[in-house]
Structure formats: structure tokens, C-alpha cells
Amino acid sequence: MANTYYFNKKSTNHYTVAFYNLENLFDTKDDPHTLDEDFLPDSEKQWNRSRYEKKIFKLGTAISNIGFSKTRKAPILVGVAEVENKSVLEDLxxxxxxxGKNYGIxxxxxPDERGIDVGLLYQKQYFEVTNSESVQVLVDNENGMRDYTRDILWITGNxxxxxxxxxINHWPSRRxxxxxxxxxxxxxxxxxREIIDQITAEDPNAKIIIMGDFNDDPSSQSVKNHLVQHDLFNPMEQLLTRYSGSTNYRNQWNLFDQIIFSHNFHKYEKGKHSFSDAAIFDDDFLKIYKGRYKGNPFRTYIGRKYIGGYSDHFPVYIKLRLN
Structure with a gap:
């Protein structure tokens, strides 16, 4: 139930920063450089224009609602994963x-083999991009060959x-x-960590947000021991329970989608942002409402079967307060 106090206010000094794995947001055209054969009109999944447009509409509905009941505005920053190219984000x-929100991209x-990337949507009236770059993650597979995975998207802005x-991250899968x-x-x-060290070497007080689909939980070794060190805080640690997470596999909840940030977001300073709270955005409209998968994310496909939902992940978000 949304807090009435916020509903009566036209706008607040709270802002939502979100992350959402969009579950295979492919266009319907064949890209000869990627493995997108599953998402074409003549594929077994019959990924056609009408299904694509329905998914775009639904994802836009979901994103516009993340944190809205408290902040009275759509999220000002949205990290996304599993997008095929820039044009699908333009459609979104x-x-x-x-x-009407004037989102920049x-x-x-x-180099991911399936051609899926990460990206950032940002509301231009609140955020100005001053620099961005794509940082490669060089990892080998079990046979010593390069495993082409998603780059890290590093954005600096005001x-x-x-x-x-x-x-913004989408780490190698558990397949x-x-x-x-x-x-x-x-x-x-x-x-x-290398990027964080590079940032803090230049500015020890830099404010940093790391988000993504880590394909690992907050308690996994990669996140808890290798990413989150003395300088970072993971508010998502408290959100994973037996009954809730951001994605569900074989009746077990995981919280692969996380937003982590530097400790200076806990500091109150006038004119600066501080952390308010974190949540999984799992409103009922994003869930399968009946049957054996009841309560799970309402996804686009179950196997090859089209069910016409949103994504197999719930979005996650943090709220920042402008002091």
C-alpha cells in the first residue's frame, strides 16, 4: 500500500535509481554478427513485430512505475541488461x-556472443552524462579459450x-x-574493483554506484568477498529471503540483481544525495497470477512457450534523497 503522505505531494526530494534485466529484448531483424536466431519471426519462438511491440509497451509500463508511489516520478537512472542494440532502447x-520523460540513452x-548488452536510461533534466566508456571483462572458458561476455558500462555524470x-554489469551466467x-x-x-580503484585514486571521495545482474547472490563469494569491500555497502543483503528475490529458478529465489554503492551515500550533506532505502519492485502486475509458477516474475516465454509477460527478473531499486 503506498504511503498517502507521498501521494498528496506533487513531487518529492526523493529519486529512484533502478536496475532491470529486460529478458532478451531483441528486435525482429537478423543480425549476422550475433546468435539471435531464436528471436526472429520464422524461429520456433515466432518472435514477431506484434510480440516485440507488446513487450516494449509492458517494459515501459513497468519502468515508469518503479519507485513512483514514493517519489512521484519515474526512475531518474535505470541500468538495463539483455538488450540487443541501441534501437530497442530507443523504442523503449x-x-x-x-x-514524456525525456530519457537519454x-x-x-x-562482444557477447548472443549480442546482448547493458545500457543506461537517464532522465536528462536530472542527470548529465560527462563521460562514458565500455570496459572489457577478459575471461577464459574451461578450455582456455576466450569467453566473450558483456562489457562493464562506466558512466560519469552529474x-x-x-x-x-x-x-553497469551483467556477469557471466551459471548455465x-x-x-x-x-x-x-x-x-x-x-x-x-580495478575501475573503483582508478576512480578513487583520482578522487578519494568519489560517489560510486555499482549495479547489475551479477548471476550471483549478495552472499556469493564474487559479490561478498571480491566486490564488496570496506568502501562499499550492499543494501540488497537483507532483501533475499525464502519467499522473495528478483528471479526464481526451480522454486528457489535468487537476488542476482543488485545495486551497491560507496559508503559516502550514508553521509548527510546539504545539496548532496544520501541513501534512503532499497527494494525489489515486485508489484502484483509483474507476477504470474496462477498455476505452478504463481508469484514468479511474469516472463515473456517459459521455454519455447510464449506467455507475453514482462521479464524473468523483477527490477530492483534504491531511493536517494537530495538533502
Missing amino acids: VNSKHLK VHYDS LNNEQIHVL DGAETTAYKRIVAAERN
Whole structure:
């Protein structure tokens, strides 16, 4: 139930920063350079224009609602994963519920074999991008060959005139087993640490937000021991329970989607942002409402079967207060 206090206010000094894995947001065109054959009109999944437009509309609806009941505005920063290219993000920001928000896009094509990338949507009236780059994560597979995974997107910008750094991630998957592939996510965690060290070497007081689909939980070695050290805080640690998470596999909840930040977001300083709270955005409309998967994220496909939902992940978010 939304807090009435916020509902009566037109706007607040709270801002939502979100992350959302969009679950295979592919266009319907064949890209000869990537493995996108599953998401074409003549594929087994029959990924056609009408299904694509329905998904774009639904994702736009979901994003516009993240944190809205408290802040009275759509999220000002949204990190996204599993997008095929920049054009799908352009379609998304021009969809019915987002087009009035004046979202900018930061996106680079990364070397992932399936052609899926990460990106950032940002409301231009609140955030100004001053620099962005794509940082490679070099990891080998079990046979010593390079495993082409997603780059880290590093954005520097001014949020309501305060400089912040944002790192957006989508770490290597668990497809071949969580333990077998754990070393790959440790490599990705250490690559983030290298960027963080580079940032703080230049500015020891830099404010940093790291977000993404880590394919690991807050308690996993990659996150807890290799990424989150003395200088970072992970508010997501408290959110994973037996009954809730951001994604569900074989009736077990995981919280692979996380937003982590530097401790200076706990500090109160006039004109600066401080951390308010963190949550999983799992409103009922994002859930499967009946049957054996009841309560799970309402996804686009279950296997090859089209069910026409949003994503197999719930978005996660933090609220920042401008003091």
C-alpha cells in the first residue's frame, strides 16, 4: 500500500535509481554478427513485430512505475541488461509511458556472443552524462579459450549537479553450473574493483554506484568477498529471503540483481544525495497470477512457450534523497 503522505505531494526530494534485466529484448531483424536466431519471426519462438511491440509497451509500463508511489516520478537512472542494440532502447524510451520523460540513452555494443548488452536510461533534466566508456571483462572458458561476455558500462555524470560514477554489469551466467562458472564472476568482480580503484585514486571521495545482474547472490563469494569491500555497502543483503528475490529458478529465489554503492551515500550533506532505502519492485502486475509458477516474475516465454509477460527478473531499486 503506498504511503498517502507521498501521494498528496506533487513531487518529492526523493529519486529512484533502478536496475532491470529486460529478458532478451531483441528486435525482429537478423543480425549476422550475433546468435539471435531464436528471436526472429520464422524461429520456433515466432518472435514477431506484434510480440516485440507488446513487450516494449509492458517494459515501459513497468519502468515508469518503479519507485513512483514514493517519489512521484519515474526512475531518474535505470541500468538495463539483455538488450540487443541501441534501437530497442530507443523504442523503449519512446513507448507510451516513457516518451514524456525525456530519457537519454548510453549504450555500447559488447562482444557477447548472443549480442546482448547493458545500457543506461537517464532522465536528462536530472542527470548529465560527462563521460562514458565500455570496459572489457577478459575471461577464459574451461578450455582456455576466450569467453566473450558483456562489457562493464562506466558512466560519469552529474546527478542534480553532484558528480557520481555508475558501473553497469551483467556477469557471466551459471548455465554450465554455479560452481564450475564461479571463477568467471570473480574475474568480473575484480574488474569492477580495478575501475573503483582508478576512480578513487583520482578522487578519494568519489560517489560510486555499482549495479547489475551479477548471476550471483549478495552472499556469493564474487559479490561478498571480491566486490564488496570496506568502501562499499550492499543494501540488497537483507532483501533475499525464502519467499522473495528478483528471479526464481526451480522454486528457489535468487537476488542476482543488485545495486551497491560507496559508503559516502550514508553521509548527510546539504545539496548532496544520501541513501534512503532499497527494494525489489515486485508489484502484483509483474507476477504470474496462477498455476505452478504463481508469484514468479511474469516472463515473456517459459521455454519455447510464449506467455507475453514482462521479464524473468523483477527490477530492483534504491531511493536517494537530495538533502
